[in-house]
Amino acid sequence: MPGRSLAQLRGSNLRAVTALLASGGPQSRADLARGSGLSRTTVSSLVSELLESGLVVETSERGTPHKGGSGRPPLLVALALRPGGVAGVDIGHGHVRVAVSDRAARIRAEVDVVTDADPQGSTTLDLAADLVRQVAAEAGTPMSELLVVGLCVPGPIHRRSARVDHAVLPGWHELAPADELAQRLGLPVVVDNDANLGAMAEHQHGAARGETDVLYVKLASGVGAGLILGGRLHHGVAGLAGEVGHVLAREHGDVCRCGSRGCLETEVSTSRLLDLLRPVYGVGLDLPGLLALDARGETAVRRVLTDAGQTVGRVLAGVCTTLNPGMLVVGGSLGASPTLVESIRAGVDRYAHPEAAASVTVVSGRFGGRAEVMGALALAIGRAAEVAA
Structure with a gap:
């Protein structure tokens, strides 16, 4: 129904604006328009609605005129937040990192x-829950807050089932990670994959x-990509x-953990690169050592x-040609290598459409x-703002 669709669109736009304010602090209406991809007229209307509801307030701060202009600095708006904090949990293939902010x-x-973390999803989630309690105590933030x-x-989360792709993480078969962690903590939990976050x-x-x-x-023990299109995270129909x-x-490359052969991950993961270099530099070569050797030339x-x-x-x-992004960010533990980043640039120049x-x-x-734990915090902050809206 058209009326319902318009209401859903406006609700989505309101959540986008509140999420930007939650993650980025006080901002001008122009900042919100640029960050959300919405028109200034739409953002002004949304901010007016949020001001009337009391969810947003105008601050005494003023911003900087866009592109160094000399006009009157714009008023900034901010969320009218209730006290409390959030936690971010990053489960990687070889670690669990938790932060409270x-x-x-x-x-x-x-x-x-x-x-x-791969073989036993339930055990890893038990550890994650214990670490949330530990870090909250260290932060001086009661669990109730x-x-x-x-x-x-x-690994990818299927949008309909909320479960992890068991082909990538067989030890997490039939687990819905957000629900499992929520039961352990008694708190709302929102989940996404590492590259998206x-x-x-x-x-x-x-x-x-x-x-x-x-x-x-993200280039690390695994390889994945996250897409921001029109200022918003893009998941696709199934979350893939x-x-x-x-x-x-x-073609005919190594067998991947997903069951296919010759996947990009089998060619450029940290384990693959270390295996190629250890015959030269010794079996003790690790990732920090690899990056140090790269820095030494x-x-x-x-x-x-x-x-x-x-x-x-x-x-x-191919992705750059199809989607035409303005920026390609190389993250993960290998993203710090200038050699790798420069060669990715060269590969894009060689194989993408010239204008792309x-x-x-x-x-x-x-x-x-x-980046992943920072993204998990941003996800939690955005969800807290959505609930408030």
């Missing part, structure tokens, strides 16, 4: 524990702040948008990273391996 994403306490927990998992973190707080169309790629790690990169390391980057660039070139390649900026992410 206030509603402005200022982190009060954080912990990172090494663990093999935690409003929402944002949860990051290292990395994209959210870099878009709201990091290298892609202010951009409307962003391709974020951005699964570039399981795009074919080499070691020829073999740079050769391996260059080949990997060009492979990634070739796969991402010319219009995309390729940069390293600001948060590296911490």
Whole structure:
């Protein structure tokens, strides 16, 4: 029904504006228009509605005229927030990281524990729940004052079932992670995958702040991508948008954990790159050592990273041609390698449509391996704002 569709659209737009205010603090109406991709007229109408409802207030602060103009600085608006904090839980293939922050994403306490999270989903969620309680205590935030927990998992979440793709994480078969963690904590939990939350973190707080169309790629023990289109995270119909790690990169390549062969992840993951270099640098070579050797200009390391980057660039070139983003952010633990980022740039230049390649900026992410926990906090903050709205 048209009336219902318009109401749903307005509700979605209201949540987009409140989420931007929740994650980014006080902003002008022009800032909100740029961040949300909505028109200034629409944003002004939405802000007026939020002001009337008491969910948003105008502050005494003033912003800076856009692009250095000399006009009167704009008034800023901010959420009228009730007290409380949020928690972010990042479950990776080899770790669980938990942070507790206030509603402005200022982190009060954080912990990172090494663990093999893949084989036993229930055991990993037990650990995550214990760490939330521990970190909340260290932050001086009572559990009763935690409003929402944002949860990051290292695999796609099916939108209809809310379950993890068991082909990628067989040890999580039939688990709905958000529901499971909510039962353990007695708190609302909202979940997304690692690449999506990395994209959210870099878009709201990091290298892609202010951009409307962003391709974020996470390169670490796994490979994935998150898409920001028109200022909003794009999931796709089934929640599988951005699964570039399981795009074919080499015909008849190694078998991937998803069951296919020659996936991008099998070619450029950290374990693959370390395996290629250990015969030269010893079995003790780890990721920090690899990055240090890259910084020193070691020829073999740079050769391996260059080949990997060009492979990634070739796969991402198709995405850049199809979606035409303005920025490609390289995140994850390998995103700190200039050699890798430069070779991804070269791969995109070589394989993408020339105009699409010319219009995309390729940069390293600001948060590296911490992007996922920052994104989990942003997700929780946004959900807390949605509930308030």
